[in-house]
Amino acid sequence: MARERAKTSVIGGRHRKGDSVLKATGQALYADDIQLPRMLHAKILRSPHPHARIRGIDFSAALAHPGVVAVLEGRELPTRYGIIPWTEDEQALAEDKARYVGDEVAAVAAVDELTADEALALIRVDYEPLPALLSVDEAAARPDVKIHEGAKHGNVSKRVDLAFGDVEGELARSAVVVDERFYYEGSTHAPIEPHCALAQVDGDGNLTVWSSTQIPHYLHRALAKVLGLPEKKIRVIQPFLGGAFGGKSDPFALEFCVAKLALKTGRPVKILYTREEVFYAHRGRHPMRMRYRVGTDPDGRLTAVDAKIDIDGGAYSSFGLVTAYYAGQLLTGPYRFPTYHFDSTRFFTNKPCCGPKRGHGSVQPRFAFEVALDMAAEKLGLDPIEIRRRNFIGEDVTTVNGQRIGSNGFLACLDAVERASGWKERYAQLPPGKGLGVAGSMYISGTAYPIYPNEMPQTGVQVKLDRSGRVTVFSGASDIGQGSNSVPAWILAEELGCAPEDVVAVVSDTDLTPVDLGAYSSRVTFMLGLACIEAGRRLRAQLDAAVAEAWKIPAANVEAALGTYREVGSARTLSFVEAVRLAEAKFGTLGATGSYRTQKLGGDYRGGTIGASPAYSFTAHVAEVDVDRETGIITVGKLWIAHDCGRALNPCLVEGQMEGSAYMGYAEALFEAQEYDHRGLHRGPSLLDYRIPTTLDTPDMKSLIVESIEPGGPYGAKEAGEGPLHPSIPAISNAVWRACGIRLTELPFTPARVLRLLREKEARERKLAATA
Amino acid sequence: MARPKRQIVALTVNGEAIEIAVRPHETLLEALRYGLRLTGSKQGCDKGDCGACTVRLDGVPVLSCITLAVEAAGRSVTTLEGLSHGPTLDPVQAAFDACGALQCGFCQSGMMLSARALLDHNPKPSLREIKEALSGNLCRCTGYTKILEAVQVAAGLCQPGEGPVDELHRG
Ligand code: FES
Ligand code: FES
Numbered sequence: 011m012a013r014e015r016a017k018t019s020v021i022g023g024r025h026r027k028g029d030s031v032l033k034a035t036g037q038a039l040y041a042d043d044i045q046l047p048r049m050l051h052a053k054i055l056r057s058p059h060p061h062a063r064i065r066g067i068d069f070s071a072a073l074a075h076p077g078v079v080a081v082l083e084g085r086e087l088p089t090r091y092g093i094i095p096w097t098e099d100e101q102a103l104a105e106d107k108a109r110y111v112g113d114e115v116a117a118v119a120a121v122d123e124l125t126a127d128e129a130l131a132l133i134r135v136d137y138e139p140l141p142a143l144l145s146v147d148e149a150a151a152r153p154d155v156k157i158h159e160g161a162k163h164g165n166v167s168k169r170v171d172l173a174f175g176d177v178e179g180e181l182a183r184s185a186v187v188v189d190e191r192f193y194y195e196g197s198t199h200a201p202i203e204p205h206c207a208l209a210q211v212d213g214d215g216n217l218t219v220w221s222s223t224q225i226p227h228y229l230h231r232a233l234a235k236v237l238g239l240p241e242k243k244i245r246v247i248q249p250f251l252g253g254a255f256g257g258k259s260d261p262f263a264l265e266f267c268v269a270k271l272a273l274k275t276g277r278p279v280k281i282l283y284t285r286e287e288v289f290y291a292h293r294g295r296h297p298m299r300m301r302y303r304v305g306t307d308p309d310g311r312l313t314a315v316d317a318k319i320d321i322d323g324g325a326y327s328s329f330g331l332v333t334a335y336y337a338g339q340l341l342t343g344p345y346r347f348p349t350y351h352f353d354s355t356r357f358f359t360n361k362p363c364c365g366p367k368r369g370h371g372s373v374q375p376r377f378a379f380e381v382a383l384d385m386a387a388e389k390l391g392l393d394p395i396e397i398r399r400r401n402f403i404g405e406d407v408t409t410v411n412g413q414r415i416g417s418n419g420f421l422a423c424l425d426a427v428e429r430a431s432g433w434k435e436r437y438a439q440l441p442p443g444k445g446l447g448v449a450g451s452m453y454i455s456g457t458a459y460p461i462y463p464n465e466m467p468q469t470g471v472q473v474k475l476d477r478s479g480r481v482t483v484f485s486g487a488s489d490i491g492q493g494s495n496s497v498p499a500w501i502l503a504e505e506l507g508c509a510p511e512d513v514v515a516v517v518s519d520t521d522l523t524p525v526d527l528g529a530y531s532s533r534v535t536f537m538l539g540l541a542c543i544e545a546g547r548r549l550r551a552q553l554d555a556a557v558a559e560a561w562k563i564p565a566a567n568v569e570a571a572l573g574t575y576r577e578v579g580s581a582r583t584l585s586f587v588e589a590v591r592l593a594e595a596k597f598g599t600l601g602a603t604g605s606y607r608t609q610k611l612g613g614d615y616r617g618g619t620i621g622a623s624p625a626y627s628f629t630a631h632v633a634e635v636d637v638d639r640e641t642g643i644i645t646v647g648k649l650w651i652a653h654d655c656g657r658a659l660n661p662c663l664v665e666g667q668m669e670g671s672a673y674m675g676y677a678e679a680l681f682e683a684q685e686y687d688h689r690g691l692h693r694g695p696s697l698l699d700y701r702i703p704t705t706l707d708t709p710d711m712k713s714l715i716v717e718s719i720e721p722g723g724p725y726g727a728k729e730a731g732e733g734p735l736h737p738s739i740p741a742i743s744n745a746v747w748r749a750c751g752i753r754l755t756e757l758p759f760t761p762a763r764v765l766r767l768l769r770e771k772e773a774r775e776r777k778l779a780a781t782a
Numbered sequence: 783m784a785r786p787k788r789q790i791v792a793l794t795v796n797g798e799a800i801e802i803a804v805r806p807h808e809t810l811l812e813a814l815r816y817g818l819r820l821t822g823s824k825q826g827c828d829k830g831d832c833g834a835c836t837v838r839l840d841g842v843p844v845l846s847c848i849t850l851a852v853e854a855a856g857r858s859v860t861t862l863e864g865l866s867h868g869p870t871l872d873p874v875q876a877a878f879d880a881c882g883a884l885q886c887g888f889c890q891s892g893m894m895l896s897a898r899a900l901l902d903h904n905p906k907p908s909l910r911e912i913k914e915a916l917s918g919n920l921c922r923c924t925g926y927t928k929i930l931e932a933v934q935v936a937a938g939l940c941q942p943g944e945g946p947v948d949e950l951h952r953g
Binding site for chain 2 (some may be wrong): 034254672702
């Protein structure tokens with residue numbers, strides 16, 4: 011299925027990232043590494059109540075504390091904001107009421123962090139506690155206790171109910187129907203870098219904010235709106251970022267607080283969240299309670315899929331409107347659904363707000379569906395890989411909900427994991443307690459539409475080159491570790507015929523770089539890549555024309571790679587820098603722009619554009635597990651990960667994304683739970699209690715890259731940063747079934763849960779034996 | 783509130799003998815990052831859980847966020863900034879770079895110092911030994927695969943792109 015590939019000199023190579031040596035030596039500056047003269051440190055006071063009216067705040071003792079320079083309260087920043095323009099329900103500091111334990115209520119700026127901390131203890135807040143709704147069921151049962159007065163129905167944040175075809179009729183006619191309930195516990199991103207922001211104001215009132223954000227552009231807009239300043243008076247700089255995974259893709263209280271406190275005091279102000287605050291800032295994976303009904307014909311071909319999903323959103327909207335759609339919209343590949351219905355409802359609860367974590371909205375339904383599909387295979391006596399092959403949706407097709415799929419390497423992914431895991435020889439042969447499991451998935455490569463409606467590009471680059479031979483690319487994209495600072499260098503080197511080292515990137519600074527919408531929805535490489543190709547080709551035309559003129563040959567006879575220009579079929583060569591000089595002499599100062607905007611996509615119905623993407627990636631995993639029946643401990647011996655990324659622009663980085671994703675899925679499956687007690691307190695807001703896997707806990711992983719060459723992607727590339735997370739979880743659950751005959755339908759797969767299911771199974775078997 | 787007075791602490795940092803003035807409650811991490819501006823050492827949790835702040839104290843990897851600065855008196859501290867040999871990268875740094883082990887990079891200061899400490903005592907470690915030596919350093923980006931490979935590359939056990947090689951069950 012691989013389409014023909016063009017010959018490349020840089021693309022496809024395992025190049026080092028241009029900025030990784032800065033990270034290796036400690037020269038890379040992250041937000042908290044920046045210190046400015048006269049800088050103040052601020053701290054945020056947070057609500058101890060899950061739901062409480064704020065009657066008043068007394069700052070007098072705090073203000074009298076030596077070293078305190080300024081305080082801040084909600085009414086000074088009254089404008090509401092939110093990442094989605096239709097659901098702006100957040101305020102930098104709560105004014106009327108606090109909606110979760112940890113909700114931001116006031117801030118203090120002082121000469122140092124310790125003084126600010128001491129001052130927090132001196133602030134008196136008069137709270138009137140309100141009934142706290144700590145679960146979806148409580149939120150649904152108490153529409154009278156409204157967490158958001160503005161919500162149309164009780165505590166419903168968003169409901170989406172979409173039907174495609176006659177699902178009930180098809181289910182009634184199906185040979186096999188699996189009807190199963192699933193629960194996906196919430197989890198959080200836990201980037202190793204805590205959130206940090208720093209603001210400075212110059213004498214003309216120009217504000218600069220450095221922040222550990224993955225959305226500098228949306229932050230720029232939100233700051234302007236909330237502070238009531240024109241966007242041109244604000245500069246947002248994203249320094250090196252210590253991991254994000256979706257956890258830094260909302261505007262956060264700290265960014266507004268440092269900005270406002272800098273404006274109030276005229277001094278630089280910094281806030282660094284503690285690890286505990288990061289757990290409460292959250293915006294992580296939504297808990298979802300799901301019921302799936304999956305029908306197939308006698309051959310295992312899907313006939314109908316029906317889903318009912320309750321989503322626990324926490325205290326605010328964040329991306330929740332999109333989450334409610336993604337929970338259904340992203341499930342319709344890599345398998346063909348003849349009919350489909352989903353009804354998903356996101357509720358507000360008095361807990362930290364959920365949002366987009368890697369694989370936003372679709373990891374939970376994918377888990378449920380892939381386990382249900384395995385159950386159908388079991389009922390039919392079909393091999394789990396075979397049922398997935400049989401339902402393959404194909405290439406160049408439209409899904410039941412109107413999404414356009416281009417390239418699709420899913421079958422090659424299944425082949426790859428089948429081969430590498432020795433599935434055919436081992437699946438049926440492994441001893442009791444050991445098992446193999448498979449799962450597949452699909453994910454978007456960017457969203458077709460920006461978050462706020464507009465006709466402007468979703469990303470752009472400016473490229474400058476001059477007689478030094480140095481190429482400078484100005485890119486607004488956010489490198490969160492995935493390598494978007496380096497992608498332009500590889501692409502421009504490919505297009506311009508220079509070496510990757512010749513290209514330097516100036517990045518994510520709203521004063522210096524063109525707008526890019528941010529690092530979310532797996533959009534960056536796809537969109538930025540196409541923008542770089544456009545700019546590179548414009549410049550290359552000038553370079554070719556200048557060289558052709560000097561050599562008195564047609565421009566079409568000029569070729570270039572890795573720093574050398576040559577005439578096709580002759581020994582004549584020029585260095586890249588000489589070519590640049592010829593072009594600069596012929597055309598004047600050299601520079602070009604490139605930009606990208608998705609064409610119109612999506613289904614022709616309300617919500618049909620949500621989930622529409624210019625390309626879709628595909629993944630298959632096989633997990634090998636060993637279940638200890640005494641302790642209930644699951645050991646994942648190995649994960650084979652096959653991912654169709656369209657084309658690996660740099661296989662080393664693609665593998666890094668696949669491994670990081672699969673690890674994160676594995677962690678959610680076995681360890682992680684963002685849980686709260688009856689008071690709304692996080693059960694363990696530390697990196698010790700919230701257990702993320704260490705080197706010793708992480709399974710061996712084998713990355714198998716599949717290249718389907720996406721016609722619309724840069725050199726055929728699609729995403730690799732989120733898709734490969736999805737199948738880890740159902741593949742492990744399916745492997746556990748194979749190992750010991752229990753179906754894990756609730757996350758995380760703790761030893762206690764495994765033991766309980768094993769005991770229940772043994773009791774069932776005993777009963778059966780007794781009656782037989 | 784009255785603060786305890788600063789004390790003068792004499793120590794060696796990255797080979798240089800210096801004196802610093804610190805309060806008794808100040809951590810070594812704070813003294814390094816905010817006092818000496820050696821910001822290569824990172825703070826991920828400030829309570830001993832993540833390993834991002836790992837530095838070497840007389841050669842031994844320690845968590846500088848739960849080590850008081852005064853405890854370093856008369857001792858020798860090595861941070862990431864002191865890992866390179868003049869302008870030349872340490873093989874550990876070069877290997878982390880070459881293997882694509884540095885994603886966001888935030889955990890890597892601690893990771894590389896732990897790795898260097900391991901290799902100084904055990905130049906050809908097994909994969910299990912590498913995992914044990916790095917098990918106090920959490921990484922959220924890489925899934926550790928490329929980090930393990932990088933340590934093996936630094937030890938001369940494999941080439942970039944080949945690892946990590948498990949001598950027990952290959953493949
Ligand atoms: S910052 Fe020291 S262990 Fe996390
Ligand atoms: S590289 Fe990001 S935490 Fe390790």
